[in-house]
Amino acid sequence: MLGRGGRTRRRPGRREILIFLTVLGPGLITAMVDNDAGGIATYSMAGARFGYEMLWVLAFTAILLALVQEMTVRMGMVTGKGLAALIRERFSLRLTAFIMFTLLVTNFANTVSNFAGLAAGMQLFHVPPWMAVPPLAVLIWWLVVRGSYKGVEKIFLVASLVYVSYIISAFLARPEWGEVAKAVVTPSPRFDTAYLALTVTIVGTTIAPWMQFYQQAAIVDKGLDSSKIRYERADTVVGSVLMTLVAMFIVICCGAAFFNNPEIGATTITSAEQAAEALAPVAGNYASYLFALGLLVASLFAGSILPLSTAYTVCEAFGWESGVDRSYGEAPRFYFIYTFFIAGSALLVMIPGIPLVMLMIVSQTMNGILLPVIMLCMLILINDRDIMGAYVNPPWLNGVMWAVTALLTLLTLAMIVSTFASG
Amino acid sequence: MDLEEPFSLSSLLKREVRDAEDREIGHVQDLAVDMASQPPVVSELAVHLQWTDRIGDLVLPRPVDDIILLLAWAEVESLEPEAVLLRNPHPQFEVVSCEGKTLARRDILNKQITDEDGNRLHRVDDVLMRREGVLLFLEGLQVGTEWLPAGSRIGRLVSRLRRRYNRPGETNVIPYEAIVRVDEEALVIRT
Numbered sequence: 019m020l021g022r023g024g025r026t027r028r029r030p031g032r033r034e035i036l037i038f039l040t041v042l043g044p045g046l047i048t049a050m051v052d053n054d055a056g057g058i059a060t061y062s063m064a065g066a067r068f069g070y071e072m073l074w075v076l077a078f079t080a081i082l083l084a085l086v087q088e089m090t091v092r093m094g095m096v097t098g099k100g101l102a103a104l105i106r107e108r109f110s111l112r113l114t115a116f117i118m119f120t121l122l123v124t125n126f127a128n129t130v131s132n133f134a135g136l137a138a139g140m141q142l143f144h145v146p147p148w149m150a151v152p153p154l155a156v157l158i159w160w161l162v163v164r165g166s167y168k169g170v171e172k173i174f175l176v177a178s179l180v181y182v183s184y185i186i187s188a189f190l191a192r193p194e195w196g197e198v199a200k201a202v203v204t205p206s207p208r209f210d211t212a213y214l215a216l217t218v219t220i221v222g223t224t225i226a227p228w229m230q231f232y233q234q235a236a237i238v239d240k241g242l243d244s245s246k247i248r249y250e251r252a253d254t255v256v257g258s259v260l261m262t263l264v265a266m267f268i269v270i271c272c273g274a275a276f277f278n279n280p281e282i283g284a285t286t287i288t289s290a291e292q293a294a295e296a297l298a299p300v301a302g303n304y305a306s307y308l309f310a311l312g313l314l315v316a317s318l319f320a321g322s323i324l325p326l327s328t329a330y331t332v333c334e335a336f337g338w339e340s341g342v343d344r345s346y347g348e349a350p351r352f353y354f355i356y357t358f359f360i361a362g363s364a365l366l367v368m369i370p371g372i373p374l375v376m377l378m379i380v381s382q383t384m385n386g387i388l389l390p391v392i393m394l395c396m397l398i399l400i401n402d403r404d405i406m407g408a409y410v411n412p413p414w415l416n417g418v419m420w421a422v423t424a425l426l427t428l429l430t431l432a433m434i435v436s437t438f439a440s441g
Numbered sequence: 442m443d444l445e446e447p448f449s450l451s452s453l454l455k456r457e458v459r460d461a462e463d464r465e466i467g468h469v470q471d472l473a474v475d476m477a478s479q480p481p482v483v484s485e486l487a488v489h490l491q492w493t494d495r496i497g498d499l500v501l502p503r504p505v506d507d508i509i510l511l512l513a514w515a516e517v518e519s520l521e522p523e524a525v526l527l528r529n530p531h532p533q534f535e536v537v538s539c540e541g542k543t544l545a546r547r548d549i550l551n552k553q554i555t556d557e558d559g560n561r562l563h564r565v566d567d568v569l570m571r572r573e574g575v576l577l578f579l580e581g582l583q584v585g586t587e588w589l590p591a592g593s594r595i596g597r598l599v600s601r602l603r604r605r606y607n608r609p610g611e612t613n614v615i616p617y618e619a620i621v622r623v624d625e626e627a628l629v630i631r632t
Contacts, residue, residue, distance in 0.1 A: 107551050110451075111566055115589055337553045337564030348560065350594070 044236035054320035065272025069202035070367025080262035094237035098115030127381030139314030193274035325359030386430035
């Protein structure tokens, strides 16, 4: 088949599609886990407060996310090492220890918020937290500890399908699709504090430090090398696009249901469960239940991946044995971190009156401190020919990535300042 | 730092390097270690030169900045607490090829330590050196620091290894005798 320029445009063959399906996983799972309880709450607030106005921010963030994650793909496939190992070997123990400590705190807070999402999701189905959280925590723990990574990956890939519930919820909320399409492609920046704060939160929620560690570790765990780099790049782009689509449908759903009906209380939506509950009178019970189901699965998904990712990352940084295929005796610290995250989070969310908002603020602040550090490390690593050989960043990408790093640093600083300024 | 006592590689890195005319010419970047000798001895000094217009006998078309060269250890006059002093004036040094060398910072520091079955034990938190006159020897691999203890499991292993190689004292240093080989991916020790 000839393209416009007279050059042969090759269709992907059956073999290539099969290779892609084999490689598929790390990019898609990382992106999907990104739509966790905190993410859903952020997108719900964006839709409720600003209608479709912030859809362009999501489109822009998807490009940033794909660019950042593509670098982790290259580093993982070229070096066969995780990001934590590369940072440790290229930089110092002190920097590594700082990154790991910050990552532990922020990932733990994120895990707690996902368990809170889990509890809230089950409450929407009239199951009290004390009845829902302990068995689900055990299920999450058992699933990863007793299963193989391949099996767990398949379960997560199938679980990703549940995000379709947000697409259906959005349709049930009857949005005006013409306005939606216009909002996606028309940047409409505003400079009021609420809009800026939410923009920063969306970017900060979407590009989180754990993602770079997790995807690179998953690539290494899967044994993918540089010969399959274009397939893993495709996996990453597919993941980023799907993640953004899900986020957009959450914004569309809440925009249609709440922004156009201010009497419902658009500005009172501050969490995913509030959004799910408030949907019922506007878009019907089905929309409400589907939204709650999405929250439940997203929380389950992130509640298992975050502890796993943290345990792998910390063990890799300090050289401790790790892996779900190892016994407790062989990898005690790996299991301790994983179990502590799940058990600790499950216990915390069952304590009445626990200040979860405070925990979230701590998590966001630590994320904000960590992200620029990680980005700087990644840029130094990926431009080191000793490590990357011919796979260093081309100059144009370096230009883009330095600009992105500067932008992310500014945005996260703004987020920290606005968080503390708003009390 | 008292150089007669064992000292860590990281305390030597970045230390000023001065030539025979007492000019600051760069800093310590790395040390090449001859792992075949017993104990392993430092055979070359990697210096991050601020600039040079000559590499060994080769005169360069124009001076280059920020270049790392491996100098024969014979070039080292003395190790002082504040600087490493060289015998010859810059840039008249005997330069050595890096090929096949084990560099303490690049190949050992922060490296994953495994046993002979490939089980991960810890990473190298620092490399301990011992001085005899102007010669430096590899003393062992430090696991854990004052602010980040290594943990009881690796601690027990280190104690066992120290007893095996007749090294008294309760330290967190794996003796060099336990090192089997330095691979690209990991440093293998005999447990």
